[in-house]
Amino acid sequence: MIIGRDLTRVYGMGAVKVRALDGVSVRIQKGEFVGIMGPSGSGKSTLLHMFGLLDRPTSGTILIDGVDVGSLDERSRTQFRLRRLGYVFQDYALVPELTAKENVYLPSMARGMTPRECTLACSEILTLVGLGNRIHHLPGEMSGGEQQRVAIARALVNRPTLLLADEPCANLDSQNSRIILDLFQRLNRDLHQTIVMVSHEEWHKKYFDRIISMKDGVIEKEERRSEDGEIAPTS
């Protein structure tokens, strides 16, 4: 359902050029929980930005559910992000003046849902992430873990085709990280939510169905986790 072909991304102008992605091809199936791992500068976040339509590849194509997203104009890309993608940022990125409920309410409202539908969807999704009793709190009144769960709820409220998470546990302690990863796993397992998550923590691997390891802008290796938790290279 997500196909990236020969993706390159070259930053910089003039003589000094950095190839953040250097001909990456990747395919992600519906319902997969894929981890993109690698050291800093390996290109993992760049690849996620491409899938999230936050950046355009220098060359190559991306198909999401059959749509060549490279051909979309800015307004269509914005609509695509709103309706088909959910994005979770490293630092939660909530609107500080909005309560948890309002932060989640915002994308559904922008999508044109009625207030009743928005409220229902918010309540459902906030309960799902375990924040049913914190909906009227402002981000500043919540812990990092809670804020990240609000961010996940916001990303999920429009029932996206693809949930993208850019190091969502980077600012959390291990306990809260585990809560977030458990939540992702539950969403993936129970709702068949396709998730692509960037991480550099080895212990996160056990949550992923598939691990794409990157280095210097290329895919270094791919591994798959079996039913019994064993991680082995894909054939």
Next chain:
Amino acid sequence: MLEESKVAFFLAKRSIVRGNKGTLSLTILIIGMVFVNLIFLPSIITGVAVLFNQQSIDYSYGNLVIEPKKNQVYITRASELQRKLERIPGITGVSPRYLTSATVAYKGNVVNPVLYAINPRDEQGVLKIGTKVSSGSYLADGDTGQIVLGFRLAGNEDEKLDVVPSLGGVQVGRVVDVTFNNGVTRQYRVKGIVTSNSFSVDSNAFITKEEYEEVFGLEDLANQVLVRTIETGKENEMRNTLLSYGVQEKIWTWQEKSANFLNQIIGSFNIINFIGTAVSLVIAIVVIFIVIFINTVYRRKQIGILKAIGIDRSIIIKSYLFQALFIFAIGTLVGGVFLLLILQLLAANPIVFPGGPVAPVVDVVLIARSTMSLFLVSLIAGYVPAWITTREDILSAIRG
């Protein structure tokens, strides 16, 4: 479009309600003051114009001024013309008069005022000078050997207090020498001193028409015939009516007679007003621009995040526009309240101009014009910084 506006309004409302109250209040206060400034000075200028207009009617010209035909010095058969005019519906008073230059001397002080020769009763039917006697009494029909002086002409014993050449503080009952332009000099007892606040009245002198005609050997003539009408503002129609009644002399409206003087004053005021208005609007645009710009730059990352989660740029711009319009709306209301307080204060303690107390004139057009200009300024000052900041690409904005 409506959906977008709803989301933008939602964001703007939350930002206003939960944002920095201090900055918001200060901005609103500044816009309120700008609104006051946009209205106050023009209202005073209009007030001055109204005052001078009314003074022109009440103390100088009445509503219409009839003057001799071309190449003639006098209106002949003035009393016949007066009777004809008095029969025309809509006319409440007619006053034939002479005006001439004369030399008035008192204790070595020699002044050359305009000398008006009037029929006091007729004059009181047109002008209000007779009600402004501050000392002594006004002329009466048949008075001879008596003169009424304006208080500026009468002057003060301490000449430093005088703003025009004066007779050095002549008082009622004293005798002044008047030399007419035919060379005749006569002595006149000062019967009264008038203080009207109209410069043309307070700097000049009045004798009876009867006295003047006796000095010059004239009979039933006039330099001017002043006409008072029931309704002010319909002078042109009345002029046509007079023409239809066979009045052949030149007929001027009070506006035409006072146009140069008023235009000079109002013209000068309008330059000041234009500068004041321009400065006020520049202050408004700069303040709102800075507030919105700082707000957007401070929230640069947040704007990037909103775009990343699929909130259209136009929604974000609109949300800042709504905030600017909120500042405008509340600022205008606050300014309106300040303005009401100022007007009440001025009603109790009026600003006194040389022509008298000035009441600020705040009309609907002035309020609408000021509100509209502030509205447009707010739109521009809200839109431009939001447009600039939201133009940045998502990743740059998110990375800060």
